Amino acid sequence: MASITVNGTCSLPLSSSVVCHAEHIDLDEEVHEDIVDLKEEEQEDIISKLVVMLLSISWTPAAALRTIVELNIPKILATHASAPTHSMTAEELLERAPGASKPNARNLERMMRLLTCKNIFTEEVENITEGGLLKVIRRYALTPLSRVLVPDHATGTMANFVKFTTMSPVFCKAMEHLSESILSGGSAFESAFGTNAFDYMTTHPDQLHCFQAAMTDHTNQMLPIFLAKYQGFKGVKKLMDVGGGDGTTLSRILARHPHIQGVNFDLPEVVARAPCHPGVEHMVGDMFQSIPFGCDAIFMKTILHDWNDEDCLKILRNCYSALPAGGKVIIVDALVPVETSTNSEDYENVGTFMSDFCMQAHCPDGRERQEHEFQYLVKAAGFSNFQVVVQLDYMFVMEGVKQ
Numbered sequence: 001m002a003s004i005t006v007n008g009t010c011s012l013p014l015s016s017s018v019v020c021h022a023e024h025i026d027l028d029e030e031v032h033e034d035i036v037d038l039k040e041e042e043q044e045d046i047i048s049k050l051v052v053m054l055l056s057i058s059w060t061p062a063a064a065l066r067t068i069v070e071l072n073i074p075k076i077l078a079t080h081a082s083a084p085t086h087s088m089t090a091e092e093l094l095e096r097a098p099g100a101s102k103p104n105a106r107n108l109e110r111m112m113r114l115l116t117c118k119n120i121f122t123e124e125v126e127n128i129t130e131g132g133l134l135k136v137i138r139r140y141a142l143t144p145l146s147r148v149l150v151p152d153h154a155t156g157t158m159a160n161f162v163k164f165t166t167m168s169p170v171f172c173k174a175m176e177h178l179s180e181s182i183l184s185g186g187s188a189f190e191s192a193f194g195t196n197a198f199d200y201m202t203t204h205p206d207q208l209h210c211f212q213a214a215m216t217d218h219t220n221q222m223l224p225i226f227l228a229k230y231q232g233f234k235g236v237k238k239l240m241d242v243g244g245g246d247g248t249t250l251s252r253i254l255a256r257h258p259h260i261q262g263v264n265f266d267l268p269e270v271v272a273r274a275p276c277h278p279g280v281e282h283m284v285g286d287m288f289q290s291i292p293f294g295c296d297a298i299f300m301k302t303i304l305h306d307w308n309d310e311d312c313l314k315i316l317r318n319c320y321s322a323l324p325a326g327g328k329v330i331i332v333d334a335l336v337p338v339e340t341s342t343n344s345e346d347y348e349n350v351g352t353f354m355s356d357f358c359m360q361a362h363c364p365d366g367r368e369r370q371e372h373e374f375q376y377l378v379k380a381a382g383f384s385n386f387q388v389v390v391q392l393d394y395m396f397v398m399e400g401v402k403q
């Protein structure tokens with residue numbers, strides 16, 4: 001039977017001659033008798049409406065993900081689900097969820113089922129008869145995807161990233177202004193809040209804390225592959241992380257390359273909350289004003305994608321001025337592919353465009369760029385030998401050298 005699979009959650013039969021480009025399609029031999037008699041255009045129309053309908057509510061798993069993180073469900077499963085099944089029912093989970101005054105296990109179970117479709121949990125179903133009535137008991141267990149949502153996961157959690165990026169009131173309010181930003185220019189975030197995201201966070205410490213924790217999660221996700229693949233720290237003696245947040249990235253680099261001295265450079269309110277890391281000196285400043293001298297390499301992870309070309313040039317020129325001859329700038333950012341793939345499972349492609357969307361919604365004219373755009377900016381700031389050194393996932397490492 002011919003069928004279409006939409007985001008792995010829905011399957012609908014269709015004629016083998018109907019080609020729908022919107023999503024992944026599985027074609028088998030038989031054609032479903034209910035729609036085989038319809039014209040091809042009619043079949044395509046039916047499928048297209050379904051695809052659009054499901055696409056328009058594709059925010060639902062993200063909202064469910066946010067909810068289960070808020071309710072601490074992954075941690076409860078990690079702590080209380082015992083052998084042999086390591087699974088719990090929604091009722092058992094809610095008994096341990098904080099602040100439940102009138103628990104509604106059914107509502108939780110509905111979200112657990114949606115997230116099970118996305119492989120966030122596994123589900124085990126048991127049918128029992130109680131008082132002559134059939135009762136279905138559903139038990140849920142962690143998968144590798146939900147294990148990384150446990151707050152004290154050994155290699156770092158992704159729970160803060162989920163909380164910051166999924167349907168938060170600040171994100172949603174900025175998104176209401178996207179059309180405006182397209183029609184009249186300017187950034188959606190500034191239209192919504194009257195200031196850019198970084199300035200906004202200086203007066204909203206909760207949002208700043210949430211953002212910095214999300215960036216730490218991003219670092220924990222990315223650093224293992226970065227450290228395994230990037231070999232460019234050999235001759236570096238003193239490394240500055242410009243816009244380094246709470247210093248986690250630098251501390252992880254130094255743990256792998258203990259010969260390096262580290263300087264973590266960020267805004268005062270960010271550095272004020274940053275913990276001490278062995279070998280890392282924290283410095284306060286504004287990268288648009290000047291960047292301190294004294295380091296032979298400057299590292300910037302997910303910095304340039306926050307800003308427009310003019311601002312990027314200011315940052316890169318300040319990096320250039322701060323470096324000695326022979327010093328290098330190391331940039332870690334996504335690279336927008338030349339072709340746009342229609343394969344929604346091509347995460348390198350989709351990841352870049354999703355990240356680009358977040359920059360559009362949230363940053364002051366921020367955007368992901370193509371390789372030649374980075375090359376232009378790095379060269380225009382004075383650096384030579386621009387090269388893309390290594391690909392991580394949808395992120396890349398690029399370098400420029402001061403001659």
Ligand SMILES: C[S@@+](CC[C@H](N)C(=O)[O-])C[C@H]1O[C@@H](n2cnc3c(N)ncnc32)[C@H](O)[C@@H]1O
Pocket residue numbers: 198215216218219242243244245246249265266267270285286287288300301302303306
């Ligand atoms: C997207 S975050 C990246 C943080 C970190 N590099 C990482 O990847 O985890 C951007 C960082 O730039 C910092 N930043 C923004 N404006 C800055 C400025 N004018 N001077 C220095 N740092 C700034 C922010 O505080 C934030 O830590």
